[in-house]
Amino acid sequence: MRKKPQTLDTKNFLRAANIEFDSTAPENLAHFRPTRKSIELFQQLANFDRSESLMITGPYGTGKSITTAVCLHWLENYTKDSKALLRCIGQRIGRLNRTVAETLQARIDSRSKLRGLVITLHGYQPDLPKAIQAGIAASYSRIGQGKKAGGIKRREVHTFDDVKRLLREIEKDQRSFGIDKMLVVWDEFGRHLEKLVELGSASDLNDVQTLAEFIPRMKKVPVRLAVILHQSLQTYSGTLNKSLLKEWAKIEARFVPIDASQDGPELYGIMQDVVESLALKPSYLATKTDAKKYLEKLIEESVFEDMKAQECSRLFGKPLHVDPLVYFCLPRIASRVAQNERTIFNFLAECVDTEDVNLSAVYNYFSVVMQHDTSPGGAHQLWQQTSSALTKAQSDMEIRVIHNCAILTMAKIKVTKKLLKWAVGGQSNRSGALKAIQKLCASNVLHHRQFNDEVILWHGTDAHIREKITETVDSYRGSFDYVDFLRTEYALPILRPVQHNDKYGVNRYFRSYFCTPLSLQKPESLELESNERIIPGDGAFLYMLHDKEDDFCALKNLSKEYTTQYPSHIVVLNKKLPGLFDICLQLYAVQVLQRNENIKGIDPVAEDELRLYSDDTRGELQRLLKQVVTPTQNARFVSRGSLFSKINIHEFRVWISEIADETFSKTPRLFCFSLNRHKPSSVMVNARKKLTASILENSNLPEFGFNNPDELYEYSNMVGGLYRTALLGSGIYGEVGKGEWRFRLPEEISSDNPGLKQAWKKVELFFTEPTGTPKPFSDLLGELKSPPFGMREGLFPVVVACAMRTFSTSGVLMHGREYLGDVRPTDIEALCKEPTDYFLEVVKLDKSEKAILQGLTVLFPSGVTIDGSEPDELRLLADGLYEWKTALPRLCRVTEQLSKGTLAVRAALLEYENPARLITRDLPEVLRVPKGKRPSSMEVISSIDCAKSEIEMIQDKTLKRVASEIREALQVDIDDKCLREQCKAWSDSYTSFPDTVYSPKAKALLTSLSVNYDSDNHLVEGVTAVVDAMIRSWDDRSFDRFRVNIHGHVREVLEGACNAIKDGSNP
Structure with a gap:
């Protein structure tokens, strides 16, 4: 049982504390009742050892000023009356925190002459330097240093520089006067802010910023600056322009925020002490049994959820004159709107003659304050809604319902129908309260949000939103496609085969979509790529939405047939969800009305009402669809024509990986996570370009020069990392002999990586197998992207660059119809981005044509030799012809003073489409070789050599x-x-x-x-x-x-x- 409280001096208890006035009258603080919050504040303001600036916020009546006044007496510790007060308060603190009580008592009993200075400021200060000077002098006077105080009063202090010199002087006087701590406390700082805004002098707050920045830099004597407000600093800046708002925000950041709001059992206990000391009237609940039953229902509705049931019963388990909900709501209401002397305890004092102190009394007491709380996020709108609702109430019970709903809403409690019934009717009149609630809901005064069971004040709109929603639903019912609506409205999860991804070093995933039986019969109606680009090859989960008249067996057969045709798709079958269509249609109707400007024009609050309807409907839709996407005993999965049942998440995830292993059975293991994806980051793309440049240009160097510190510095560690993971680690490149570094052929790839072996073989066939027509790169890259390989696009530029340096080929790379002579990293990037625009023509040269090719590479040498770094002899010829053409003087390229045959040869050499056609078609034509007759390779080379010499001799x-x-x-x-x-x-x-x-x-x-x-x-x-x-x-x-x-x-x-x-x- 809770002990009976001591008799309180109610007059003193309800009087507001004033730090400056009570600094010489400690008896005015004898009624102080410490709580855990006030003890924490005491620690911050008195028991400190380093300098800091604090901003203390909390509503009136939460003990900020009285706690600070107690700190003043403890720091200055100058009279017997102060010490007597502190001993009494120390005993009360000891019941909550013995360590703090012992610290307090030790300073009182100490024989040391150490004292603290407390500089008090209050309200608006037009001359801050003078006020600080006066506060310092007053503190010296209180601790018995009158001579020093007189000297300070006579000082000339006009600017803040004078204040800083004065504070530095206190540091020097540390030993002389025994100053061990200093506290600068500014009570009612909010009034100073309000006055600055009123006078248009908001920029004058810079002095406060300077003070907040200077004090933490005082080291010899620890100093605390504490400004005390009832709300955050930004609350007082409602009418300021943006530049001043930013300036105030910067000033606020100079302070450490301290929340002094009181809550919890201790505050409830103090409130009960006041109630019992005031000798209020008979109990609100008739018996102790009624009180216990009432408390149980409140706890069920999450009231007093931060308290244990035993503690709650101890505080409120007996018949009381005050409704327990009043204790719960009062601190929360006061913290929002109590910005004057209408505090918690003033309210209790004014209820002395009231029979039942309930939430209606709370509303009536704070109604005026709510009306004038027009700041952003204030209570004015709620007051307006409540006042409108009260005009439609027809009985006292209905008025109480409205009052209770308003106060509970303002206290930020979810107002369920059950909670409102118990709050209004208690144990004795719940039926009457329920009837009043139902009547108010029927008359649109209250609105019961059924999906999440919450009662809110309705706004009395003339737009009849419910009727409008019903009309809109009826008008769209025949044409509404709820599946299409869900595809755009509800984001289905992306499912990842985690084990498969870890095994192959890939980030594979399956997208999810809604479907219907009709969409499986006509796959083109699925429109899987309607909203965003779908990555080909990874597949999709299709969640079936069907009506109750659909035959479940027929759906299974249809799904088996579909998944046989599309093996990378999985169909998920669930039982029908009743009401899903109606929920989707209602949400769509609300969205239509939200876009209707005429509805907004009828009633300005209609938009808020529609938003509430939308939130409720979305919540119910989320609840229903969660049953669709979560594996349960009722769910069936159809994949590759077979039916599966997965009843928990673990089985489901393992199964997804098994599907991925089966679908992408030839996936290469490439643990280069930064590139093994479809869309690498821009940083990785840049590093990839540098890697491909190194592959193209440094193939003749071991490890492309990455083992050379100078080369590695040039290309960065990031590029070296890509080389080690994508090439060296995969085994596609490495040391095949003593000191021989090169790309491995497919048959040389390790059998531990069969996917890479087969993919590399596919690339080899593309680059070396002759065809009659040019081959688009889209054929190769499309096959590598699709099952069973499923490679990622981020690796393709590296693969293409490696293939160009690996496979000896007589191939011609073309962009459209233009031959690409000098292949650069940007060309490879473009090739992989638009593979349909790039072609490779692999030419099958006979023995004579190969001899001609080799002879021409000798006649037209390039800077690259045939040593394995450039296996493409056609490209060697192209490079040699380009260098020869570049070195020729213009006269040699344009002169007509050549023989007819040489002119034709020159035109063929300078204007060829590609080197393969130059050998197989262009040169035989210009040399006038009759059809069916083939000159020897020596004759062709000799003719070209003669023509070349004639051209150069010009x-x-x-x-x-x-x-x-x-x-x-x-x-x-x-x-x-x-x-x-x-x-x-x-x-x-x-x-x-x-x-x-x-x-x-x-x-x-x-x-x-x-x-x-x-x-x-x-x-x-x-x-x-x-x-x-x-x-x-x-x-x-x-x-x-x-x-x-x-x-x-x-x-x-x-x-x-x-x-x-x-x-x-x-x-």
Whole structure:
């Protein structure tokens, strides 16, 4: 049994504490009743050893101020009355926390002269530095340091820098005055915020931010700054602009939040002490049995769920004048709306003459405050709804029902019909309460959400939402497709074969869909890819939705037939779910009304009502569909024409893996999880490009150079990791002999990885098996993606790059009809992304054609040798032809001064579509080989060599013609001297004249002739560049143009020299 409480001084108990006023009157705090929350607050404000800034929030009446006032007396510890108060309070604290009580008592009994300073601020402070100065002086006075206090009062303190100097001075006085702690407490800080907003001076809060940042940096004397509010700081900023809101949020972040709200058995006990001390009227419940039965029903409805039943019975198990629900709801209501002196205990004091203190009394007491609580998330809307409902009540019982529903809703309790019945009717009048509830629901004053059993206040809308929903349901009933609706509305689970994935290093999964018997008969109606791209090969679970008249045996036969045709699909059969169609139709009707702007215009709260209907319907739909997707004894699974039954999750998961093993029996084991997926991340794609570049360019290096620290640094550890997992770890690449690193052929792959062996063989056949027409890469990649391989697209670029460096082939890679000569990583990425646009033509060359190919690779050598790093001889020829074409001067590529046969050969070599057709079709045509007659490979190579030499000689012939023309223009044909010396001597004879006598063209010619060249060809190139154009860009008409220009330039030189001689400038 709970002990009878001591007689309370009710007048003092109900009086609000004031930290500043009660600092010299400890007797005003004698009624303090500690709770666990107040003890925690005491620890934060008094028993600390490091500096910190705190923001304490809690509604009125929760003991913030009185706890802080007790901390003041404990810290300053300056009078006998204070010590007497603290000893009394220490005994009360000891019943809850012996350790804190011992700490409190030790400071009281200590003979040490250590004292603390408590600087008190209250409400709005227009001059914060002055207020802090006054608070410091007052604290020094209370601890008996009047002289020091007088000195502080006489100080000039105007700015916050003065305050910081004053606080630093306290640190220096630590030893002189025995200061061991300092507390700066600002009570009613919310009034300061409200005044700043009212005056439009919200930015003045920066001083508080500075104080909150400065105090934690004080080390010699631990200091705590505590601002006390009734709500969060952001609550006071409702009318501020966004920039100030951000500024206030930043200031709030400087404080450590402390929630001082009281709850739990201790508070209920204090409330009962007040009730019994006030000698309230007879009990609310007639007998102790009634009280016990009533409590049992409340506990069943999750009221007092944080208390044990025994503890609840001890507190409320006897006949009381106050309804136990009042004790439960009062703290919650007060924490939301009690922002003035209407506290919990004021309410109890005002109920002295009330016969029954119930939730109606609570509503009437807080009604005015609820009306004016218009802040975001406030209680004004609930008050408005309640007031509207009260106008339609026709009896006192109905009024009580509405009051109870409003208060329970505000206390954030789920108001079930049973809870409301017991709260209103108690043990004696439950039938009357139930009738009132039913009547209010029938008249649309209350609304019972049947799916989750919750009663809410209805808004009295004139739109008759229920009737509108019924009308909409009736209008769509004939045409509504609930299966199609569920596909878009309900997200079915993705099922993963976990054991299969772990075994093969893949992330395989099965998607889920709803289906009907008709969709199995017409698979095209399933539209599995209507909403999002379906990964081919992984399969799907089809959950059958059927009507009760459907024959279950017929459904099984239909499912067996379907899954035989589509082996990667599994059909799930369940018993019919009654009401599923109606639930879906009702939800669809609500959604239609939510999109109807006319409904919103009739009543502004109609949108909220529709949202409630939507939430209820969705909850019921979730409950029904959970029965469909969860394996039970009633569920049957049809796969590959066979029927299975899985009754628990474990069996079901094992079975999914078995299906995946059977469907994808040739899956390669590649434990490269970052690439072994259909859509790798962008970071992995970039690393994959670097890996393919290394495969294409560094195949001749052991391990592609990844064992070289310099190479690894260039490609990053991520690329090296992909190499080790995708290639080295899988066995597709490695050391096959002593120091020999290369790609393995399919027959060399380990038999422990049969899937990789068979997939690699499939790739080999694609790259080496000749066909009559080009093969699209979509054939290869599509086969690898599909069962039984089921490879992921993320690996395809690496596979293609490896194949190009592994298999010796006479193949031609084409993008559309264009031959890809230089294959880059970006080309491989594009190939794997759009495989239908890329083709490989594998050509079967006979012995003669192979000899021609090898001879041409010798005639047109490339930078890559046939040493295994480039097995594609056709690509070697293409590279050699490209390098030869690039090195040819333009004149050799465009001149017509060749024999007819050479012109044809040049056109074939420079304009071929692909190297295979060059050998098999283009060269025989240009060499005029009669049909049916085949020249020997030596004859073809010899003809091409002759044509090649003739083409290359054009440039040499042109250089000689140009040199001869320069001699003729300069008239310097002197024997025993090379052209360079002749031109140098000629230019020297004219460069002695001043530059001003020559035109720009003449000076350019003289400059070019006076350079010391290494050869006559370099001289020709220099002169042609000045006179006409660089000789590499010449065509057949360029020589005639040069001849005219060179003679013109020489003429200008001669004219300049003659004019200089006439003018007497001859040196």
